[in-house]
Amino acid sequence: MAEEWKRSADVVIIGAGIQGCSIAYNLAKLGVKDVVVLEKDTPTAGSTGRCAAGIRAQWGTKMNCQLGLASLEILEHLHEELGMDIGLHQGGYLMVAYKESEFEQLKKNVALQNSLGITSRVVNKEEAYEICPTLSAEDAVGFTYHHRDGHADPFLTTIAYHKAASEKGVRFYKFTECTGIKVKGEVKGVVTTRGEIDTPVVVDAAGPYSQHIAAMAGIKLPFYSERHEILVTEPVEFGVCPCMLMSFSGNYYIQQRPIGSIIAGCSPEGHPEDYSLGNTWNFLEHMSRVIVKLLPKLGGVRVVRQWSGMYNMSPDKQPVIGESKEVKGFYISAGFSGHGFMFGPISGKLLAELIVTGTSSIPIDVLNYDRFERGELIEEPAVV
Amino acid sequence: MTEEEKERNVIVCRCEEITMGEIRDWIARGYDTFDELKHILRVGMGPCQGRGCREIILREIAKMKNVPITQVDPGTFRPPSKPVKLELLAKKEGGE
Ligand SMILES: Cc1cc2nc3c(=O)[nH]c(=O)nc-3n(C[C@H](O)[C@H](O)[C@H](O)COP(=O)(O)OP(=O)(O)OC[C@H]3O[C@@H](n4cnc5c(N)ncnc54)[C@H](O)[C@@H]3O)c2cc1C
Ligand code: FES
Numbered sequence: 224m225a226e227e228w229k230r231s232a233d234v235v236i237i238g239a240g241i242q243g244c245s246i247a248y249n250l251a252k253l254g255v256k257d258v259v260v261l262e263k264d265t266p267t268a269g270s271t272g273r274c275a276a277g278i279r280a281q282w283g284t285k286m287n288c289q290l291g292l293a294s295l296e297i298l299e300h301l302h303e304e305l306g307m308d309i310g311l312h313q314g315g316y317l318m319v320a321y322k323e324s325e326f327e328q329l330k331k332n333v334a335l336q337n338s339l340g341i342t343s344r345v346v347n348k349e350e351a352y353e354i355c356p357t358l359s360a361e362d363a364v365g366f367t368y369h370h371r372d373g374h375a376d377p378f379l380t381t382i383a384y385h386k387a388a389s390e391k392g393v394r395f396y397k398f399t400e401c402t403g404i405k406v407k408g409e410v411k412g413v414v415t416t417r418g419e420i421d422t423p424v425v426v427d428a429a430g431p432y433s434q435h436i437a438a439m440a441g442i443k444l445p446f447y448s449e450r451h452e453i454l455v456t457e458p459v460e461f462g463v464c465p466c467m468l469m470s471f472s473g474n475y476y477i478q479q480r481p482i483g484s485i486i487a488g489c490s491p492e493g494h495p496e497d498y499s500l501g502n503t504w505n506f507l508e509h510m511s512r513v514i515v516k517l518l519p520k521l522g523g524v525r526v527v528r529q530w531s532g533m534y535n536m537s538p539d540k541q542p543v544i545g546e547s548k549e550v551k552g553f554y555i556s557a558g559f560s561g562h563g564f565m566f567g568p569i570s571g572k573l574l575a576e577l578i579v580t581g582t583s584s585i586p587i588d589v590l591n592y593d594r595f596e597r598g599e600l601i602e603e604p605a606v607v
Numbered sequence: 608m609t610e611e612e613k614e615r616n617v618i619v620c621r622c623e624e625i626t627m628g629e630i631r632d633w634i635a636r637g638y639d640t641f642d643e644l645k646h647i648l649r650v651g652m653g654p655c656q657g658r659g660c661r662e663i664i665l666r667e668i669a670k671m672k673n674v675p676i677t678q679v680d681p682g683t684f685r686p687p688s689k690p691v692k693l694e695l696l697a698k699k700e701g702g703e
Contacts, residue, residue: 265643272646378646386636395637457690511696522694 229394231421233257234578235413236428237401237436240271241377241564242556243428244384245571248305251391253579258393259422261415263400267381269430271564273532275453275476275486276380277467278565279316279372280341283332283605287541288339289585290569295371297568298380307383310376312481314465317346317354318367321472326365328604333367343369357463357520372467374478377564384571401429404440410552424578426554431498431533433557440550445595446537446558450497451488452506454529456521458483464518471605475513485524487514490561494536502529534561539600543592544570545577554578555592560606619667620660622653630664634671641665641682651682 233255236243239262250258262268278298280291301309320326329345336343344367351366352358360366389395396417403414404425412421427436431448438444464485467478477487487510491497507529515522537543537558547553556574559566573583589601608616615628625648633644641664644650650664651657661681669676 265640267646268642382638382643382647389637456693508696511693515693515697522697523692525690525692526696527690 226396228418229257229259229420230418231257232259232394233422234259234424234426235420235422236260236426237413238262238269238428238430238432239266239381239385239395239397240269240428240430241381241384241567242430242559242571243426244381244388245567246426246428246556246574247393247395247571248384248388248391249572249575250578251388251393253575255575255579256392258388259420260388260393260395261399261401261413262395262397263416265397266385266395267378270532270535271377271381271430273453273530274377274564275478275488276374276377276564277316277372277469277476277478278375279369279467281316281318281332281336281343281367281369281372281605282603283328283335284601284603285335285339286585286587286589286601287603287605288336288341290566292339292341293585294565294567294569297572298375299371301375301380301383301568305383305387307379307386309380309383310481311373312375313371313373314467314478315354315368315370316372316467316469317351317358319351319360319363319468319470319473320365320367321363321470323364325472329365329367332605336369341369342371343367354466355464355468357518358468359519360517368466374467374480375564380564380567401436401439404436404553406440406550406553408551410440410550424552424554426556426574426578428556430557430563431535433535433555437547437553437555440547440553442547442549442553444543444555444558444592446535447496448498448533448535449491449494450499450501450531451491451534451561452502452510452529452531453486453488454507454510454526456485457525457527459485459521459524463521468517473513475510475517477514477517484527485514485521489513498533500531500533502531534559535563536560538595539603540606541601541603542566542570542590544574544587544590546591548591548593558592562606619663620648620650620653622655622659623649625650625660627667630667631671634668639668639672640680641668642680645682 540560
């Protein structure tokens with residue numbers, strides 16, 4: 224298909240995952256005319272299409288609580304805003320603590336969340352078993368729950384942004400790889416496998432490859448990517464595990480999707496750098512043991528598929544969102560460390576505001592990457 | 608009903624109940640690879656894993672893009688595997 228090639232643009236975004244598509248849509252919504260998105264494969268082909276797509280507001284820092292809640296609010300109305308169903312399912316997240324110290328932290332998080340308008344609560348074992356009818360967690364010491372947390376379909380959500388952005392005039396070039404960034408004191412343009420585009424603004428939304436894109440502009444991002452495995456079972460009657468079960472010390476997340484299948488994953492031991500997308504027996508057996516222990520009635524359910532995807536890790540497991548202080552016009556939205564799907568709706572909005580107006584409606588200055596040099600890491604207790 | 612309308616109403620993917628009209632509309636919007644259509648409409652993800660609809664959809668993509676069918680990406684192929692019960696996988700100790 225002969226497609227017109229734009230030789231110049233106001234903004235060029237690299238990557239059409241949830242981040243790139245949300246940023247593109249929000250820029251167009253704010254009136255930016257010439258937005259181009261480059262995608263080396265097809266939209267959702269990166270981490271977004273491989274993720275568990277859990278969404279939550281149960282966080283442990285004020286900023287993440289605010290971002291998580293703002294994202295939930297956007298997701299709750301996204302169908303109307305974008306005109307496409309996004310497969311939203313709010314069955315809640317049930318956090319499971321196995322150590323007293325962990326439970327103390329979860330309780331502190333709930334107090335903080337409540338002070339910010341998030342109606343999470345501490346629940347006892349009986350309530351936990353009501354929320355998740357097949358749960359067996361006799362060794363747990365405590366639980367917290369927030370009913371608005373849940374899941375959205377990662378494909379539908381991203382395509383909804385993609386389609387709405389296209390309709391507002393954003394140009395998406397798929398199967399088009401960015402191979403260089405032209406910088407002369409500030410951003411001048413991009414080089415791709417299909418030609419060059421002049422632009423004063425580049426947004427790095429390349430997910431697991433964000434540090435490679437930044438390097439093209441001479442910027443060193445202290446990120447790396449690690450492989451995370453995940454499995455899915457055949458569909459079973461809905462309701463056996465309607466919430467997301469999550470434990471930091473237990474190192475797992477398990478959730479039944481509305482179509483009935485159960486997805487489950489955990490973090491790799493030692494968090495090694497790994498850009499491959501392989502699958503292991505080790506994971507399959509370990510994860511199956513975890514599921515059968517927690518949900519003993521599901522032993523007869525069959526695993527039908529396993530796959531893997533990458534987390535783009537930052538030193539404090541918090542993203543970098545904002546403009547580079549070294550290269551004017553180079554913006555970054557990456558390093559989400561495994562939580563980039565749920566933050567996509569709000570981070571895309573805030574970054575678009577930053578590009579257009581210079582400020583954002585929720586302050587995110589602390590998310591600049593110079594925090595790593597200053598040693599001012601963000602301490603978020605609610606990550607795996 | 609016109610010939611065109613009749614064709615649009617034909618169910619292409621029986622597992623997921625997707626019509627030719629839906630397929631054509633999404634291809635026309637630029638979602639013209641099998642994987643994209645699969646992600647949006649779940650075609651090819653039903654019990655038959657696309658045996659019933661893949662060929663028809665690939666042919667439609669080729670027709671609408673005006674390219675030979677050999678140039679249409681058939682999409683990610685996931686070899687049929689035999690589903691295994693969780694309790695069997697859980698029983699094996701030690702791994703590897
Ligand atoms: C197993 C697993 C489970 C997860 N579970 C959750 C969860 O429950 N909740 C949650 O919020 N997050 C979860 N995540 C994390 C989430 O998937 C990511 O944080 C999020 O999808 C990142 O989105 P993105 O748009 O930044 O990156 P991506 O979706 O990876 O998009 C980046 C895009 O850039 C493209 N690209 C890269 N380099 C180039 C180039 N040079 N030129 C052109 N294009 C390029 C890629 O092809 C890709 O499509 C999970 C991740 C994994 C792997
Ligand atoms: S007919 Fe399309 S998946 Fe079976």
